Amino acid sequence: MSLTYKARSGIIWSIGQQFGVKFINLFVTVILARLLSPAEFGLIAMLSIFIAVGNSLMDSGLTSSLIRTRTAGQKDFSTIFFFNLFGSIIVYVVLFFAAPLIAGFYRQPTLTNIVRVYGLTFLINAFFSIQSTLLTKEMKFKLQTVIQIPAVILGGCLGIYLAKNGYGTWSLVWMSLLSASVSTVLHWFYSDWRPRLIFNKKSFRKHFHFGYKMTLSGLLDTIYQNLYTVIIGRFYAAAQLGFYARADSLSQLPIGIISTAINKVTYPMFSNISNDDVKLKMVYRRLMQQVLFWNAPILVFLALIAQPLISLLLTDKWLPSVPYFQILCIAGILYPLHAYNLNILKVKGHSGQFLKLEIIKKVLSVIGIICVIPFGIMGLLYYQLFFTLFAYYINSIYSGKLINYPIKEQLHDIVPILLLSSLLGIACYYLDAWCLTHYHINNILRIAGISIIYGSFYLGISSSIKLAALLDFKQLILKQ
DSSP states (O other): OOOOHHHHHHHHHHHHHHHHHHHHHHEEEHHHHHOOOOHHHHHHHHHHHHHHHHHHHHTTEEEEHHHHHHOOHHHHHHHHHHHHHHHHHHHHHHHHHHHHHHHHHTTTTTTHHHHHTHHHHHHHHHTHHHHHHHHHHTTTTTHHHHHHHHHHHHHHHHHHHHHHTTOOOHHHHHHHHHHHHHHHHHHHHHHHOOOOOOOHHHHHHHHHHHHHHHHHHHHHHHHTHHHHHHHHHHHHHHHHOOOOOOOHHHHHHHHHHIIHHHHHHHHHHHHHTTTTHHHHHHHHHHHHHHHHHHHHHHHHHHHHHHHHHHHHHHGGGGGGHHHHHHHHHHHHHHHHHHHHHHHHHHTTTOOOHHHHHHHHHHHHHHHHHHHHGGHHHHHHHHHHHHHHHHHHHHHHHHHHHTOOOOOHHHHHHHHHHHHHHHHHHHHHHHHHHHHHHSSSHHHHHHHHHHHHHHHHHHHHHHHTTTTHHHHHHHHTTTTT
């Protein structure tokens, strides 16, 4: 099976997996948002940084090392499995005893028990991390789809049932635990790999040498990505954090479907051609254009329909999240390109440079966040938008040098897509405003109208000017 075929198949199934999981999650979230209050969602959002940091520490970047190592065998997989399992126990014990401190930080006493129960997901996830890594390494994304979707559905059904019966925030906790448990069972059922009682020190040192730098980089990124949640949760009401968390979750939907899906494919694929810089540049260039071609217009479109969309899906009680959602959508346009630039550093083995970049970016970002805190939540969000542009610039400089793809050449490839999607967005914004002043239009008609106008003009103009990304899509996916 050729790499091109595996890549095409992997992208299709990975997008299908993300599409299914994300939209099931969206359906569940819509129902839960109608049953629960913004404050109840805010309580769970307060824990996001601790859960994310725990997952980063537990993994230690070693699974990334397994994916990039072409000769990894049973001793490698078993060694990392037991290390992850032991690490998850340590993380959970620390979180268990830190629970009262977390509750005190947010001034929410009820968080103590929630943290201790929700933290069990660390232990559960550790039992299938290697099976999941093997499926990714072998690019078996169809099987991952078969595993993930039932887990999400069963967890969602439990969450909705508990929310209807007055369990409040606990419905979200038990929903996550059941999803993780089902995912673990299905990974073991469908995977042939089983751990053996092996812990090879030489193998561990080899993967840890690469992985610990990835862990520190991931830890810095995790803390940064959740820093806004911590600040909003600490200085504002839980309901405000609930609005921000919902806006962030909705804005991540297209990013999760497109960029996360393709990112899962690109890392093992890049690893297979890491020694061929010409081919690596060609593949990276085409994927970057392809992702941005779809990601940019979808996020601009979502920003345009933010008010009717949130009112229709989540009801009017969630309307304060509209401006948050719009800014986060625009900020998310370039987010996938960050990951692909960093993937180049990883497959080239430059984990030290990876860590150095993360430290530089995060230090500068934290300084900026401290400066804009007095400007409130909107100030934080506008700064997040600015820093997204800055971070892409920094990432692309270093990765571009490795494959002879400088920032100037990258911008030449992506600016036409950004200009087209943004100019059409501005035109549709004013058209929508004009229609509202002259006609009474309900939410469904507004969404449908903007969708048809924006989508048809975007694809029509792209075809007429022969954008490279659209031509590549026809050749790679549609085979035209």
